[in-house]
Amino acid sequence: MFFDYLNLSWHSIRNRSLRSWLTILGVVIGVTAIVTLISIGQGIQDSILREFEKVGYNTVTVLPGNFDTQRGGFGNSSADTSSYLDRSVMDEVDGVKVSAAIRSEDLQVVSENLEGQAFLRVSGMSPSVLSDFDDYFDGFPISDGERFSYDGDAREAVLGPEIAGELGVKAGGTIEIEGQEFTVSGILGAEDGGESGQFSFYGDLDNGLFVPLSAVEALYGDEGKASLVLAEVYEDVEVAEVADEIEKAYSQVDTASTTITTEEISNRVNSALGTIQMALAGIAGISLLVGGIGVMNTMYTAVLERTREIGVMKAVGAKNGQILGLFLTESGLLGLVGGSIGTAVGVGLSLLASRFISQALEAPFVPSFGPWLLIGAIAFSFVLGSISGVLPARQASKLQPVEALRYE
Amino acid sequence: MVELQNVAKKYTMGETEVRALRGLDLNITKEEFVAIVGPSGSGKSTLMHIIGALDIPDEGRVLLDGTDISEYDENELANLRGNKVGFVFQTFNLIHTLSSLENVALPLTFHGISKSDREDRAAELLEMVGLGDRMDHKPAELSGGEQQRVSIARALVNDPDILLADEPTGNLDSDTGKDIMELIEGLNRDKGMTIVLVTHNPRDAEYADRIVNMIDGKISNGEHDNGGGS
Numbered sequence: 239m240f241f242d243y244l245n246l247s248w249h250s251i252r253n254r255s256l257r258s259w260l261t262i263l264g265v266v267i268g269v270t271a272i273v274t275l276i277s278i279g280q281g282i283q284d285s286i287l288r289e290f291e292k293v294g295y296n297t298v299t300v301l302p303g304n305f306d307t308q309r310g311g312f313g314n315s316s317a318d319t320s321s322y323l324d325r326s327v328m329d330e331v332d333g334v335k336v337s338a339a340i341r342s343e344d345l346q347v348v349s350e351n352l353e354g355q356a357f358l359r360v361s362g363m364s365p366s367v368l369s370d371f372d373d374y375f376d377g378f379p380i381s382d383g384e385r386f387s388y389d390g391d392a393r394e395a396v397l398g399p400e401i402a403g404e405l406g407v408k409a410g411g412t413i414e415i416e417g418q419e420f421t422v423s424g425i426l427g428a429e430d431g432g433e434s435g436q437f438s439f440y441g442d443l444d445n446g447l448f449v450p451l452s453a454v455e456a457l458y459g460d461e462g463k464a465s466l467v468l469a470e471v472y473e474d475v476e477v478a479e480v481a482d483e484i485e486k487a488y489s490q491v492d493t494a495s496t497t498i499t500t501e502e503i504s505n506r507v508n509s510a511l512g513t514i515q516m517a518l519a520g521i522a523g524i525s526l527l528v529g530g531i532g533v534m535n536t537m538y539t540a541v542l543e544r545t546r547e548i549g550v551m552k553a554v555g556a557k558n559g560q561i562l563g564l565f566l567t568e569s570g571l572l573g574l575v576g577g578s579i580g581t582a583v584g585v586g587l588s589l590l591a592s593r594f595i596s597q598a599l600e601a602p603f604v605p606s607f608g609p610w611l612l613i614g615a616i617a618f619s620f621v622l623g624s625i626s627g628v629l630p631a632r633q634a635s636k637l638q639p640v641e642a643l644r645y646e
Numbered sequence: 647m648v649e650l651q652n653v654a655k656k657y658t659m660g661e662t663e664v665r666a667l668r669g670l671d672l673n674i675t676k677e678e679f680v681a682i683v684g685p686s687g688s689g690k691s692t693l694m695h696i697i698g699a700l701d702i703p704d705e706g707r708v709l710l711d712g713t714d715i716s717e718y719d720e721n722e723l724a725n726l727r728g729n730k731v732g733f734v735f736q737t738f739n740l741i742h743t744l745s746s747l748e749n750v751a752l753p754l755t756f757h758g759i760s761k762s763d764r765e766d767r768a769a770e771l772l773e774m775v776g777l778g779d780r781m782d783h784k785p786a787e788l789s790g791g792e793q794q795r796v797s798i799a800r801a802l803v804n805d806p807d808i809l810l811a812d813e814p815t816g817n818l819d820s821d822t823g824k825d826i827m828e829l830i831e832g833l834n835r836d837k838g839m840t841i842v843l844v845t846h847n848p849r850d851a852e853y854a855d856r857i858v859n860m861i862d863g864k865i866s867n868g869e870h871d872n873g874g875g876s
Contacts, residue, residue, distance in 0.1 A: 242755045249743040550739045553700060554753035555728020555804065557721050640701045643739070 240567070247568035250540070258572065261536040265576025265619055266583060268526030273584025273607075273615050275522050278591060279515035280606035283508065290504040292373040298481045299498045300467040300488070322463035323493060325364070331487050333471045333480040338366035339464035341454050347447070348414040351406025358401070360415060360447050362454030364464075371468045375443060383409025383424030386450050393453050394423040400444040416457050420449060477501065529576065530626040537569045537630035548634050549642025558635040565631030566624050573623015577616045584615070647840055648674040648697055648808065653706035654863075655692050666692035667703065668863035674808075679834040679841045681851035684860030690844045691812060693860065697842055698733060698810045699726045711807075728756060732801030734830075736813035738793040740785040740800075746772060747781040750799045757804070771799035775829060791822035798829060808840040809833065815850055827853050 251258045302321040328337035341362040348355045365388045372378040378385065378396075386394040395413060397405070402425050407413055411422045426443050455461050471480045481497035488495035541548070548561060556564075588605040596603045655667040666689040674680050674697070682690050695701040696708060699715055702723070708716045715726060727733075740749045750768035751761075759767075772781055775795040785793050794814060801809055811830060815823030831853045833839040843854055851857050859866040 239755075239758055242761070246744075246755075253743040546739060547741050550735075550741065551752070551756070552724060553698070553727060553733045553739075554756065554800065555724055556756045557724040559721075560756050638701075640695050643700070643735070 239563075243564050243567040244571065246564060247571050250544070250568060251571060254540070257536060257539070261532050261572055262576040262579065264529035264532035265526070265573055265623065266529075266580040268522065268529040269577050269580025269615055269619055270584040270587060271522035271525050272519055273581050273611065274588045274591065275518040276515065276611055277584065277588040277605040277607050278595065279511065279518060280608065280611070281588075281592065281604055283511045283515070284606045285601075285603060286507055286511070287504065289376070290500050290507075292377075293371075293500055294373065294470070295500045295504075296471045296473065296477055297371070297374070297500050298469045298471060298477060298484060300469065300484055301496045301498070302465065303494050304496055321493070322465060323467050323488065323495060324462050324491065325464045325467050326462060327487050327491055327493075328467060328469055328484070331469075331480065331483050333475040333483065334469045335472050336366060336370045337467060337469040338371050339364045339451060340367060340466040340468070341451055341463055342465045343454060343458075345416050345457070347405070349405040349407055349412075352404070356405075358447050360449060360454065362449050362451035364451040367451075367468065370470060374468060379426060380424040381427030383422065386423055386448075388450055388452075391452055391456060392450070393418060393420040394450060395420040396424045396426060396446075396448045397422055398442070398444040398446040399425055399427045401447055415449070415453075418453075418457065420453070526622065530573075530622050533569050533572050533623050533626035534630060536572065537565060537627045538633070540568070541565065541630045541634040544634075545637060545642045545645040548637050549639050549645065552637070552639035553643065561637075562631045562635040565634050566627050569627020569631065570620045570624035573626070574616065574620040576623070577619020580619065581612055581615045585612070647676045647678070647711065648672075648842075649707075649709040650693075650696070650703075651707040651709070653693075653696060653703040653708065655689075655696060655701070655703050655705075657692075666863055667696070669706070670864055672858065672865060674840065674842060676807075676840055677834070677838040679831070679843070679853065679855045681843045681845060681854035681857045682860055683845055683848070683851050683857055684866075685846065688860040689863040690846075690860050692863075694810050694812055694842060694844045697808070698731045699723045700733075728753060728804060730807045732804065732806035732809045734794070734797050734801050734809065734811040734814045736816040738785070738790075738797045738817070740793055740796055742785050745782050745784055746777060746788070746796045746799075749785070749796055750803050753800065753804050767803055768799070771802055772796070774802075775799045789822075790818050791825060794818060794822075794826050795829065798826070798833075802833070802839075806839075808842065810842050810844075812844045813846070814843070815845070815847060820849075823847075823850070 300323060302323045322341070325337060325339035328334050342359055343362075344357050345360045346355050347358045347360070367374070368378055368385060380396065381399070385396060386392070395415070397407065402408070402422070405413055407422050409422055409424050413420050413422060426446065455463075469480070469484065471477055477499050478501075481499050484497050485495050551561060585607060592603050592605045650670060650672040653667050653670045654665070656663055656665045658664070670689075670693065672693075682693060684690050692701070696703055699710070699718070700723075702708070702716050702718065706716065707714050710726070710730065715723070718726065741752065744752065747765060747768050750771055751764035754764040754767065769778075769781060772778055775798055777792060777795050777799070780788060780792060785796070788796065809830070814830065815826055818826060827850050830841060830843070834841050841854075843850065845851055
């Protein structure tokens with residue numbers, strides 16, 4: 239029965255070819271917008287989540303003070319730098335497998351090729367930062383040279399590509415920090431020599447200036463101070479509980495601390511992205527609504543034009559419900575064709591857009607097409623078309639056969 | 647077969663109320679060929695609509711095989727039309743997007759009959775009306791006479807008890823009209839089909855067993871036995 243309706247509908251859609259295609263176009267535009275926006279939004283969300291996965295959900299970040307965690311990259315944050323954390327407190331917290339310390343200070347930096355001097359954020363990293371938490375820095379990729387050797391109290395530095403450019407140094411060159419000479423052991427960046435670009439937990443790696451923790455401590459002449467502590471907890475413990483334990487341990491030594499778990503951030507990022515995505519989808523939904531109104535308009539016209547035909551069908555025994563079904567199938571079919579084309583165009587468009595997004599982000603980006611998105615978009619278009627056809631189809635089904643036959 | 651008792655029907659056209667039927671009695675027996683004649687506006691078409699279960703009367707009773715259908719709801723009427731009645735219209739009323747075969751098979755679609763059975767039956771009828779070689783043609787590719795043959799085939803596809811023809815030759819030239827009338831007459835003569843023909847063409851009415859004259863929504867006393875086909 240349904241296939242008979244489909245066949246009849248197909249005949250009449252083809253018969254008013256131009257009008258049908260224009261109606262379908264309205265649906266295509268709406269579906270294209272939705273598929274494109276959602277697949278790109280989902281792609282962004284996925285790539286961010288992949289970063290979280292890399293860092294691992296069993297990492298706890300500890301900051302001194304009661305820190306506002308809303309900002310994002312901790313390395314760039316304006317946390318209260320006058321207070322520090324003692325990394326060794328971590329050794330007393332159950333559940334912590336390994337921990338690492340970073341001490342960031344604003345220091346005077348001078349280089350041969352830089353006129354004058356600059357005050358730059360210099361981050362001292364304990365050896366375990368790179369051995370256990372390098373994913374926190376997007377893998378700490380070196381494009382030129384190598385990482386610090388942590389060889390005794392060697393004064394070595396790794397620079398982000400942008401800052402290295404400003405300072406005019408390459409791997410093997412030297413800079414002065416607070417009057418002490420440091421060898422540039424490596425420049426950060428992807429292997430192809432481009433900027434690292436990727437989202438990193440730490441924040442902007444391109445402008446980072448990293449040295450061994452011991453070198454910063456030597457400059458200040460004190461030890462055991464960290465502006466950021468990283469902890470990896472054992473697989474079989476609750477990350478949130480360990481985070482609480484860490485805060486408790488610090489409060490016992492009269493240090494205010496704030497812990498952030500990967501899960502917390504990922505939830506927050508997810509919900510923020512989700513909201514943006516919903517808003518975009520809502521806007522795209524408006525165009526789909528307009529498409530639906532187009533279907534309704536076309537179906538009303540079709541009912542009017544085919545009044546006699548409806549009369550004939552009723553005269554040969556079609557029941558009201560069958561006429562209703564016939565017109566609903568027809569409007570659903572308009573939606574279905576529009577939805578299928580729109581989905582295909584949307585996929586093409588987001589693949590095209592992803593090339594520009596990749597360029598803009600300077601990182602590979604793939605839009606995400608879940609099967610639910612593709613099937614959902616097509617199914618939804620069919621439903622939308624059918625719903626848009628309800629009122630016209632009801633009108634058709636309720637026509638009196640005698641009057642319909644008399645209609646000129 | 648069909649019995650109308652004191653049937654009255656009025657409808658409004660614009661702001662005027664038209665009393666199309668004014669207390670009409672009519673009896674059509676099985677295998678009878680009845681022609682209903684009368685001037686325009688005499689209520690012929692309304693009468694045919696009521697006999698064909700397309701409409702129900704405001705007053706009076708319509709008995710089809712002894713069952714009163716004047717209180718039927720829309721779906722019951724649709725069922726009745728689908729099973730017992732075949733319509734042939736002056737303007738053919740074929741669906742122009744469908745081929746001859748599909749047009750003839752259309753009524754069976756609403757009966758949930760399978761596509762292959764529908765098409766077999768439709769092809770059989772198209773052969774019968776002499777259009778075996780025109781099955782895939784769309785109405786626009788057929789002459790008026792051919793279109794009317796398709797519509798007769800469509801009217802017969804559900805194997806109806808009664809065939810209702812409303813001015814079937816009205817849009818045809820006289821030779822073609824004659825062919826169509828002979829086809830209709832043959833259905834009555836050879837297959838015993840009950841036929842009600844509405845016409846204002848006296849020559850068409852000649853084919854009928856009985857001519858019913860209508861005027862002002864009533865049957866005038868001119869009803870007479872025609873003595874069979876010419």
